Amino acid sequence: MKIKLTAIILIISQFIYGNNNLSNISGAFTDIGYSAKSISMGLTQANLNEGALGTILNPASLIKNENKHSVFLNSFKLRNLDNYLILSYSTRIIKNIPLGVAFISNGDKLWKESQMGLSTAYKLMDGFGIGLTAKILSISAGNNDDGQIQINDSGELQVNGSGFGFGIDGGLQYKLSDNQQIALVFKNLLSSIAYSSSGGGGDAEGDYSESLPSKYIIGYSVQNKSITMLCDIMNGFGNDSPSEIRIGTDWNLYRNIIYLRSGIRSELMTGQNKMYGFGFGLNYNPRDIGFKINLGYFIRPEFFKMNEMRIELGFNMK
Numbered sequence: 136m137k138i139k140l141t142a143i144i145l146i147i148s149q150f151i152y153g154n155n156n157l158s159n160i161s162g163a164f165t166d167i168g169y170s171a172k173s174i175s176m177g178l179t180q181a182n183l184n185e186g187a188l189g190t191i192l193n194p195a196s197l198i199k200n201e202n203k204h205s206v207f208l209n210s211f212k213l214r215n216l217d218n219y220l221i222l223s224y225s226t227r228i229i230k231n232i233p234l235g236v237a238f239i240s241n242g243d244k245l246w247k248e249s250q251m252g253l254s255t256a257y258k259l260m261d262g263f264g265i266g267l268t269a270k271i272l273s274i275s276a277g278n279n280d281d282g283q284i285q286i287n288d289s290g291e292l293q294v295n296g297s298g299f300g301f302g303i304d305g306g307l308q309y310k311l312s313d314n315q316q317i318a319l320v321f322k323n324l325l326s327s328i329a330y331s332s333s334g335g336g337g338d339a340e341g342d343y344s345e346s347l348p349s350k351y352i353i354g355y356s357v358q359n360k361s362i363t364m365l366c367d368i369m370n371g372f373g374n375d376s377p378s379e380i381r382i383g384t385d386w387n388l389y390r391n392i393i394y395l396r397s398g399i400r401s402e403l404m405t406g407q408n409k410m411y412g413f414g415f416g417l418n419y420n421p422r423d424i425g426f427k428i429n430l431g432y433f434i435r436p437e438f439f440k441m442n443e444m445r446i447e448l449g450f451n452m453k
Contacts, residue, residue: 163274164248164302164347166322168433169221169239171209171445175414175431176383177398179365181318181354182308186451187225190235190254193320193354194266195306197225197233197256202425202451209447214440217241221447225254232257235268244278252304262310267303272328274298296332301325302347318354323347348376362386368403378403383412392418396431410435425451 168174169191173183180192186205189196202225209221218241225235235254242248250273256266277295305321326347333340354367367381383398394416401409414431427449435441 163298163328164250164272167213167219168445169209169219170207170429171414171431171447172396172416172429173431174433174445175396175398175412175429176365176385177367177381177400177410177412178379179354179367179381179383179398181306181320181352181367182316182356182365186449187223187235187237188449189256189266190223190225190237190252190268191221191239193306193308193318194235194254194268194304195256195264195308195318197235197254197266198258198264198308200225200227200233202453203227204452205449206451207427207447207449209445211443211445213241214443218243237268244275246276247274247278249273250302264308266306268305270302270304272298272300272302272326274328274330276332294332296330298328298330300328300344314358316356318352318356320352320354322350322352324349350376360387365398377405377408379408385416394418407437408435409437420451423453425449425453427451 168178170180170183170185170188172185173180173192176183183192184196184199185192185207186200186202187207189200205225207223211219213219220240221237223235223237225233227233233256237252237254240249250270252268252270254266254268256264258264275297302323303325305324306319308316308318310316323346327344328347329342329344331342348371350369350371352367352369354365356363356365358364363385365383368378369381370376370378379400380403381398381400384396386395388395396412396414396416398412399409401407410433412431412433414429417428419426429447429449430444432444433442
């Protein structure tokens with residue numbers, strides 16, 4: 136046990152002190168809310184135990200998934216510009232060691248991002264589990280034909296390039312009592328992306344690498360038979376990203392079949408950049424196969440035409 140705790144402390148130390156030279160703006164692979172259930176509950180995720188989605192939200196939550204197989208699918212168009220596809224799968228074929236995989240793709244020939252995450256979780260003791268997600272990241276840009284331009288002998292002015300790298304996410308969940316739980320999530324605990332570009336009349340040619348901004352989320356949840364309430368605090372290490380508070384509720388309206396959800400997210404210190412979420416969930420579990428529909432709708436009143444609706448489908452096999 137001491138060895139395991141020492142390893143956790145070393146990883147967290149690297150996370151805290153290893154991001155001093157990063158920008159506070161995530162230019163690529165920004166988490167825009169990959170789960171319809173999460174956005175309907177104010178983007179809470181640290182204690183959101185939802186099967187295969189744990190690979191994306193908090194890998195430690197895979198411990199709570201008792202289904203032999205779990206699949207979630209979500210596809211949407213962000214602000215009517217970028218097409219997103221999110222697919223996640225988890226399994227408990229190996230006893231006591233759940234495994235998960237997630238694929239996220241967005242963009243087009245102008246700018247396209249893809250990431251694949253492989254997750255596992257482990258129960259350290261009763262009520263305490265840890266999880267880890269290793270991500271493979273790839274980017275391509277400037278491959279659209281309508282962007283090509285050449286003036287005299289200046290060469291191709293359109294900039295194109297690609298990037299390839301990795302990222303590590305981590306998570307912990309600890310059960311305080313029968314109805315209370317705390318959690319900790321690390322986003323981009325370690326990361327590095329190597330870029331290569333060309334074009335721009337020769338001015339854009341070159342290679343470089345950078346890391347993604349690291350963030351952490353502290354979460355708390357409390358529940359009874361009728362309602363689950365969640366609260367997350369999100370912040371970044373080594374940058375000036377504003378802290379966020381996220382609050383969500385999940386009402387069990389009818390026999391674990393129909394759920395009504397709501398939530399709010401805003402900057403912690405100023406109350407600005409508010410986002411209100413609403414949604415519902417339907418669960419149908421005949422015998423050994425379960426089917427889920429999560430619908431989420433969010434409103435951002437401080438921005439123009441930023442409201443969106445998302446739907447995700449889930450399948451479970453016991």
